[in-house]
Amino acid sequence: MSVKSELRKIAEEVFGNDIEKTKKDRVFFMPLVDKPEIMIIMQNPGTAQGWELDKLDKAHDLDKCLGIYNKALLDWLKSGKDFFEFFFQTINKFFTKLSKPLDRAKISEIFYFSDLCKLRTKRNIIEDYHMILREINIVKPKLILCFGGMAWSKFYNSDNISIENQSQYDHYITQIHGDLLTFNNENVEIPFIPLVHMSPQAYGLTIKDSYFENLEEGLEEYNSL
Numbered sequence: 331m332s333v334k335s336e337l338r339k340i341a342e343e344v345f346g347n348d349i350e351k352t353k354k355d356r357v358f359f360m361p362l363v364d365k366p367e368i369m370i371i372m373q374n375p376g377t378a379q380g381w382e383l384d385k386l387d388k389a390h391d392l393d394k395c396l397g398i399y400n401k402a403l404l405d406w407l408k409s410g411k412d413f414f415e416f417f418f419q420t421i422n423k424f425f426t427k428l429s430k431p432l433d434r435a436k437i438s439e440i441f442y443f444s445d446l447c448k449l450r451t452k453r454n455i456i457e458d459y460h461m462i463l464r465e466i467n468i469v470k471p472k473l474i475l476c477f478g479g480m481a482w483s484k485f486y487n488s489d490n491i492s493i494e495n496q497s498q499y500d501h502y503i504t505q506i507h508g509d510l511l512t513f514n515n516e517n518v519e520i521p522f523i524p525l526v527h528m529s530p531q532a533y534g535l536t537i538k539d540s541y542f543e544n545l546e547e548g549l550e551e552y553n554s555l
């Protein structure tokens with residue numbers, strides 16, 4: 331079974347049998363290619379807004395809903411232009427094991443995006459770490475980038491991350507931002523880099539001056555593997 335087929339099965343679990351009831355509060359993104367190279371794990375997609383809600387009103391099957399969420403994701407990436415422009419430039423320059431230059435490929439042909447949160451409501455954010463593990467085992471990316479302290483804490487408190495000299499760190503992501511670690515699960519080992527969230531509140535007020543320098547160092551260490 332292909333990667334996309336296996337991921338679609340997870341999407342079916344996320345949305346369940348009654349798409350009309352779940353389509354506005356369940357979240358899942360599908361890759362456009364069968365073998366994305368970098369997996370980006372985020373922590374909370376926020377609530378559906380604007381045109382996204384209008385389109386979801388008219389979507390009555392899973393594939394249409396997944397297409398709407400993918401479009402919303404790409405629009406969101408464009409809206410964070412200042413951050414993501416530097417981010418994608420850094421990936422393109424320092425991640426030398428890409429199969430093709432990022433500027434010649436669509437973002438969704440290189441990256442697979444996933445959220446720790448699969449269910450979003452006005453009152454609750456429901457996280458599903460075990461589902462993230464399943465996605466990783468299906469995709470088997472060359473590299474995992476984990477954004478945000480909430481997502482990072484799930485890995486930090488698990489048995490899936492190897493950290494040398496762990497006693498010198500606490501769970502705060504600012505202490506380990508950009509460091510190259512190793513993800514382990516079911517005999518799968520994948521390079522893993524935790525990153526401070528890209529929001530202005532996190533990125534802009536914590537380590538803005540060294541954000542991309544630390545990421546560059548992590549990517550250069552990865553290239554030397």
